[in-house]
Structure formats: C-alpha cells, structure tokens
Amino acid sequence: MLHRTIHLFRKELRLHDNPVLLAALQSSEALYPVYILDRAFLTSSMHIGALRWHFLLQSLEDLHKNLCQLGSCLLVIQGEYETVLRDHIQKWSITQVTLDAEMEPFYKEMEANIQCLGAELGFEVLSLGSHSLYDTQRILDINGGSPPLTYKRFLHILSLLGDPEVPVRNLTAEDFQKEGLSSCLPGLEKKLRVKDVLCLALHEERRCSAPDPDLAECYRVPLPVDLKISPENLSPWRGGETEGLQRLEQHLTDQGWVASFTKPRTIPNSLLPSTTGLSPYFSMGCLSVRTFFYRLSNIYAQAKHHSLPPVSLQGQLLWREFFYTVASATPNFTQMAGNPICLQICWYKDAERLHKWKMAQTGFPWIDAIMTQLRQEGWIHHLARHAVACFLTRGDLWISWEEGMKVFEELLLDADYSINAGNWMWLSASAFFHQYTRIFCPVRFGKRTDPQGNYIRKYLPILKNFPSKYIYEPWTASEEEQKQAGCIIGRDYPFPMVNHKEASDHNLQLMRQVREEQHRTAQLTRDDADDPMEIKVKRDHTEENISKGKVARTTE
DNA sequence: ATATCGTTGGCTTG
DNA sequence: CAAGCCAACGATAT
Numbered sequence: 251m252l253h254r255t256i257h258l259f260r261k262e263l264r265l266h267d268n269p270v271l272l273a274a275l276q277s278s279e280a281l282y283p284v285y286i287l288d289r290a291f292l293t294s295s296m297h298i299g300a301l302r303w304h305f306l307l308q309s310l311e312d313l314h315k316n317l318c319q320l321g322s323c324l325l326v327i328q329g330e331y332e333t334v335l336r337d338h339i340q341k342w343s344i345t346q347v348t349l350d351a352e353m354e355p356f357y358k359e360m361e362a363n364i365q366c367l368g369a370e371l372g373f374e375v376l377s378l379g380s381h382s383l384y385d386t387q388r389i390l391d392i393n394g395g396s397p398p399l400t401y402k403r404f405l406h407i408l409s410l411l412g413d414p415e416v417p418v419r420n421l422t423a424e425d426f427q428k429e430g431l432s433s434c435l436p437g438l439e440k441k442l443r444v445k446d447v448l449c450l451a452l453h454e455e456r457r458c459s460a461p462d463p464d465l466a467e468c469y470r471v472p473l474p475v476d477l478k479i480s481p482e483n484l485s486p487w488r489g490g491e492t493e494g495l496q497r498l499e500q501h502l503t504d505q506g507w508v509a510s511f512t513k514p515r516t517i518p519n520s521l522l523p524s525t526t527g528l529s530p531y532f533s534m535g536c537l538s539v540r541t542f543f544y545r546l547s548n549i550y551a552q553a554k555h556h557s558l559p560p561v562s563l564q565g566q567l568l569w570r571e572f573f574y575t576v577a578s579a580t581p582n583f584t585q586m587a588g589n590p591i592c593l594q595i596c597w598y599k600d601a602e603r604l605h606k607w608k609m610a611q612t613g614f615p616w617i618d619a620i621m622t623q624l625r626q627e628g629w630i631h632h633l634a635r636h637a638v639a640c641f642l643t644r645g646d647l648w649i650s651w652e653e654g655m656k657v658f659e660e661l662l663l664d665a666d667y668s669i670n671a672g673n674w675m676w677l678s679a680s681a682f683f684h685q686y687t688r689i690f691c692p693v694r695f696g697k698r699t700d701p702q703g704n705y706i707r708k709y710l711p712i713l714k715n716f717p718s719k720y721i722y723e724p725w726t727a728s729e730e731e732q733k734q735a736g737c738i739i740g741r742d743y744p745f746p747m748v749n750h751k752e753a754s755d756h757n758l759q760l761m762r763q764v765r766e767e768q769h770r771t772a773q774l775t776r777d778d779a780d781d782p783m784e785i786k787v788k789r790d791h792t793e794e795n796i797s798k799g800k801v802a803r804t805t806e
Numbered sequence: 807a808t809a810t811c812g813t814t815g816g817c818t819t820g
Numbered sequence: 821c822a823a824g825c826c827a828a829c830g831a832t833a834t
Contacts, residue, residue: 400812400831514814560813569813633814640815684829688815695815765829810833818825 252279252430253346253374256338258364259285259324260357262350262380263309264491265316267417267538270378274348275425277376281433282342283317283324285310287472288331295356299660301628303479305489309536310471312490320426322433325469332363339371350535351379353386353578354667383414383539383571386578397576399591399682401560404572413547417540438465484626487530487663494531501526502545509553511563518633519619519696519705526563527629529664532570539567570669577668584671585652586680593680595764597643597650604649606747607642608657610710613739613746616696616722617641619709626709628663636677640690643678644761646753651678679761686761689754693722712737 255278262268263285274281287310292298298306314324327334338344347364361377368375379385389407390397398404426433474481502508516524531537546564550556559565582588586595606612610621620634630638635658641647642654651674658674659665675681696705703721707714713724715735720727725739725746732738739745 398831402812403832512813516814518814565813636814679829683812684831685812685815685827686829687827690815762828808834811831812829816826819823820821 253277254280254342254344255346255348256282256284256335256342256344258347258349259283259313260350260360261352262535262538263313264494264536264538265313265320265421266491266495267380267541268350268421269380269418270348270350270376272418272421272425273376273378274346275421275428275431275433277346279430279432280342281322281426281431282338282344283322283434284338285313285324285326286331286334287326287328288334289328289477291331291356291360297656297659297665300479301483301485301661302663302665303477304474304483304485305487305530305534305628305663307471307474307477308489308493309491309534312492312536314471316491317426317434320421320423322426323435323438323469324471325434325438326471327469328472331360332367335364335367336371339367339373344373346374346376348376350381351377352381353379353574380538380540381535382574383543383567384408384411384575386571386575389575390579395579397579398572399576401569401572404575405559405568408568408571414540414543416544417538435465435469438469485628485663487527487627487629489530489534489536491531491536494528494536497526497528497531498537498542498545501528502549505549505553508546508549508563509556512557512561513566513632514561516631516633517699518631518637519616519700520631521704521708523629523631525631530629533664533666539570543567570666573668573672576672584655584667586650591681592675593764593768595650595678595680598648600647600649603647603747604642604653606744607638607647607649607654611744611747612641612692613725613744614641614692614722614750615703615706615710615713615724615743617692619706622709624658624661628661630662635673637690637692637695639674639677641692643674644686644757645689646692646748646750646757648753648757648760651675651680686765687758689758691754692750697722710743712743 255274257271257274262270265271271283292303292306310324310326314326317324327338335347339347347368349361349364351361352358361375365375367373388411389404392407392410393403398407474483513525518524528537528542532539532542543564546567550564556562557565559568576591577583580589580591586592607617607621610618610625612618612621617638620630620638623634624630624638639651639654642649643651655670655674658670662670672682676683679686696703700706702718703713703716706721713721713735716724716727716737717731717735720731720735723746724732724735724737724743727735727739729738737743
C-alpha cells in the first residue's frame with residue numbers, strides 16, 4: 251500500500267544523495283516536502299546566529315527552487331514542530347513521516363517525539379542517515395563499545411570496515427511525476443508551475459476545488475525581515491545545494507591541488523580561503539559527504555601521488571567522522587562536567603575578558619582580525635580557529651573552552667555540535683591533544699604566512715597604515731609613528747589585554763598543576779577501587795559525575 | 807611494564 | 821630554512 255507522506259527536511263537540505271527522500275518518493279502516492287521552521291528549536295537547541303539564519307533561509311529558497319524544477323515545491327511551515335505535525339497529519343491524512351536521521355541529542359529527541367506521535371496518531375516513521383560516511387555504531391561495535399580516542403586507532407577501525415556506502419542516485423523529475431504521485435499542495439502546484447500539472451489524487455482535487463489564493467504565500471520561505479533578522483549580511487558564503495555543488499565542482503577541477511592537499515600547509519590568513527571552504531554546505535547538508543568522498547577517490551585513483559589522512563582532503567572528512575564517533579558515545583560531550591574524556595579544569599570566570607575576545611578587542615591584531623572575520627563572514631580557517639581558541643583557553647585568558655564553543659556555535663556557518671566541541675577540547679588540551687607546552691604566540695604565529703599583515707589590514711582597517719614591522723604589535727610603535735599611521739593605541743585601538751609571555755608562562759604552570767592533581771587523584775581512585783570500572787573514569791572522578799555518565803550511557 | 811607517537815609551536819642552531 | 825631541542829602527556833601498541 252502506498253503512503254501519504256510528509257517528508258521532513260531537517261539538515262539534509264539537498265536533492266542529491268538523499269536516501270530517505272528517495273525512499274519517501276518510492277513508497278508514496280502523495281508527498282508533502284516540508285520544512286518546519288521552529289524558531290524556538292533553532293534558537294535554543296541549535297543556537298543559530300544571524301549569519302546562519304541567512305544561510306539557512308538561502309538554502310531553503312534554493313531547495314524550493316530545485317524542487318519546483320522537478321515539479322514539486324517546498325512547504326515551509328512556521329511553528330513548534332509537534333503542533334505543526336499534529337495539525338497537518340490530520341489535514342492531509344498522512345500515513346507516513348520520513349526524515350533524515352541525525353546524531354545530535356536534540357535531533358534524536360525530536361525523532362523520538364515524532365515516533366510517539368506516530369504511535370498516537372497512527373502514522374509510520376522512516377528515518378535514514380546520510381550526514382556522515384559511516385554509521386558510528388558499527389565503529390563503536392568493532393572497538394568493543396567504546397570510542398577510539400586517537401585518529402590513528404580510528405583509521406585502523408575504518409580499514410576493517412572498508413569504504414563508506416556509495417551515494418544514492420540523484421532525484422529526477424520522473425521521481426516526482428510518476429503516475430499517480432502528487433507531490434506538494436495542488437493549489438500551490440498550479441501557481442508555481444503552470445505547465446506540468448500533476449496527476450492528482452482524487453480527494454485532494456476535491457478539497458482544492460476552491461484554491462486558496464494565499465496558499466503559496468502561506469508556505470513560502472520567509473525573508474530575514476519576516477523573522478526580524480538584520481538584513482545586513484557581509485558573508486561571501488551563500489547557502490544552498492546549487493551554490494555548494496558549484497563550489498565543489500570548482501575545487502575538483504584542479505586535480506593536482508586536490509591530490510596534493512596537505513592541511514597543515516594551508517594558509518590561515520590568506521585573503522581568499524586556502525582550503526575548500528565547503529564546510530558550511532556539509533554542515534547543513536547542502537552537500538553530501540559521500541558524494542565528495544567518492545569524487546575524491548576518483549581523483550586519487552587517477553593521480554600519480556596523493557596525500558593521505560590525516561592531512562589529505564579525504565582525511566578532513568574523516569576527522570569529521572572521528573568527532574561524530576566519539577561524541578555519539580560520550581556522555582555530556584559538549585561540556586566539561588560529567589564528560590569522562592574531558593580534563594577537569596578550574597577555568598577563570600571572567601565575563602569582561604570573554605567579551606573582549608568575542609568582540610575582537612583583545613589588542614592583538616592577529617586575534618582581533620580573526621574574530622572580526624568570524625563575526626562578519628561566518629567562516630575562518632582551521633588554524634585561525636586554533637589561534638583564537640588557544641588564546642581564550644590555555645594560552646592567555648584561561649577561560650573555559652565551553653564559552654568559546656558557544657561563541658563559535660553562534661557565529662560559525664559550519665557550526666556542528668560534535669566537531670565544534672571536539673575541536674575546543676582539542677585546542678584547550680582537555681582531550682585528544684596533550685602536548686600542552688605548544689602554545690600559539692598571538693604575535694609570531696600569523697607572521698610566518700603573512701609578514702605584511704594584509705589579512706589584518708583587511709579586517710582591522712584602523713591599523714592599515716602601520717608599517718609591516720608594527721602591524722602585529724602596534725603598541726611597540728612610537729607615539730610619532732602611531733600619529734603617522736592615524737591610530738593611537740589606547741584610544742583608537744586597545745592595548746594588548748595581557749602580556750602574552752607572562753600569561754602563557756603562568757597558564758603553563760596551571761596546566762602542569764592540573765595534570766599533577768589529576769595524576770594524584772587517579773592514583774587514589776585506583777587504590778580505593780574495588781570496581782575496575784572506576785579506573786576507567788579516572789578523568790572525571792566525582793560521584794555525581796560518574797553516576798551521571800552511567801545514566802547517560804544506559805539510556806542510549 | 808615499556809615504548810611509540812601524535813594533522814599544523816617556538817626557539818636556537820648550523 | 822631544516823633539524824633538533826624544549827619538557828613531557830596519555831592512548832595505544834607491543
């Protein structure tokens with residue numbers, strides 16, 4: 251029996267390699283492609299900021315256009331998702347809801363709630379994942395249930411698993427216009443596409459005998475102004491599958507560049523991205539990682555030599571998988587407390603200093619330029635992320651990585667629950683990375699790849715007339731030189747908020763202390779422990795946290 | 807038990 | 821500008 255289906259788009263905002271949408275089409279006589287714009291959810295669970303709102307709306311508009319070309323359309327419905335679903339299940343006599351499976355707790359909770367609703371209202375739920383290359387559960391199973399904590403070990407497990415699943419075929423107009431399928435609302439269909447009117451289900455034709463003139467208006471993709479989001483958008487990234495695919499193709503034409511890509515050698519302060527800059531498209535599912543993975547495999551197969559993980563382009567996709575895997579099996583992954591893999595550190599709470607960092611007012615041009623690019627454009631290079639993250643946490647300010655993570659979540663177009671938290675733990679040497687004596691210098695680090703400071707001049711124009719020898723440390727210029735540059739330090743641009751040498755030396759000592767204490771407590775715990783499990787959670791040894799962790803594990 | 811090694815530091819030396 | 825040192829962690833391999 252064929253279903254009457256609502257397909258819920260959540261993250262996978264694309265028509266290529268979209269397995270659950272394909273399955274929805276194949277199992278349905280009527281299909282409603284829906285995006286529920288639940289502002290409370292997007293704000294409180296996903297913490298999306300203004301730039302990401304723009305990117306999301308652009309992606310929805312593009313999805314709508316692409317669906318229209320195939321004889322369908324996107325129905326955007328604003329409201330709380332459960333209420334919206336409840337209303338439309340009845341209104342449209344729905345028997346099936348399909349949706350992309352996602353791994354974030356808030357998306358999983360949403361899916362569980364939809365399952366419950368299905369049991370109550372009598373519709374089936376089908377969800378399939380396509381956001382990652384591998385099913386994280388299979389990786390965990392091979393590793394004996396616990397996540398691999400090193401990339402090397404992770405790669406080893408992948409070598410046992412083999413290549414990821416290949417992408418499903420692209421959707422075509424035939425999929426949407428097959429005999430007897432009606433896709434989207436009949437009234438809307440006629441409005442949006444006069445030529446190819448679908449063969450409609452009988453009862454739907456009856457219902458729409460008096461088409462609502464406001465139907466199209468009612469389901470359209472809202473504009474930023476409708477959502478009271480500032481129309482200002484300086485980001486060069488434009489959301490959507492079409493733009494994402496264009497950028498992908500553009501990068502793949504340079505096969506030599508693709509084959510020899512070596513991440514640590516890319517330049518954090520080039521004025522145009524030295525990496526692909528595709529992350530925003532992957533994070534919102536405008537692009538399929540499986541599609542990219544296999545396009546890379548094809549190029550590697552033709553190349554004489556190619557780079558390898560961890561530094562290769564494919565290796566970058568695998569880093570993403572690595573963090574998904576660890577996040578999926580670690581309780582409280584996005585926080586320190588109750589997170590068994592995270593070093594427990596007593597960070598300073600200093601709202602004023604945090605604010606300076608966040609608002610690009612640290613007085614270190616290299617740091618402030620990066621934070622300005624982040625704020626204006628929503629994307630910064632990976633190494634630039636390292637520089638500002640190290641500065642905020644173990645390097646200079648000794649402020650919790652969770653605070654930095656929240657700022658990135660709001661400002662980054664590619665913000666991703668697992669990857670963001672994982673990298674912040676990495677940079678703060680709280681997990682994954684342990685060579686804490688390696689501290690980025692906020693003056694020296696950027697100089698290597700941009701001695702003229704063109705990057706700083708672009709993002710901090712107030713400093714643009716300083717000679718190159720002062721551009722990374724303008725406070726060392728004499729009063730006369732500052733006047734000449736048209737920028738007085740302390741008036742037009744702040745003095746550095748810390749003495750880097752003193753701050754980083756001090757923090758290094760703190761970090762040593764933390765490790766020493768950790769070591770001692772682990773020793774104590776080991777001596778006391780009857781239960782060998784207690785040793786495993788030595789990193790986070792308080793009673794409360796252990797029980798929290800155990801509860802979270804068993805409910806998974 | 808012990809050795810190995812880590813995607814991307816900074817500094818000195820030859 | 822490449823190599824080695826710094827001081828040294830901790831997950832994994834052996």
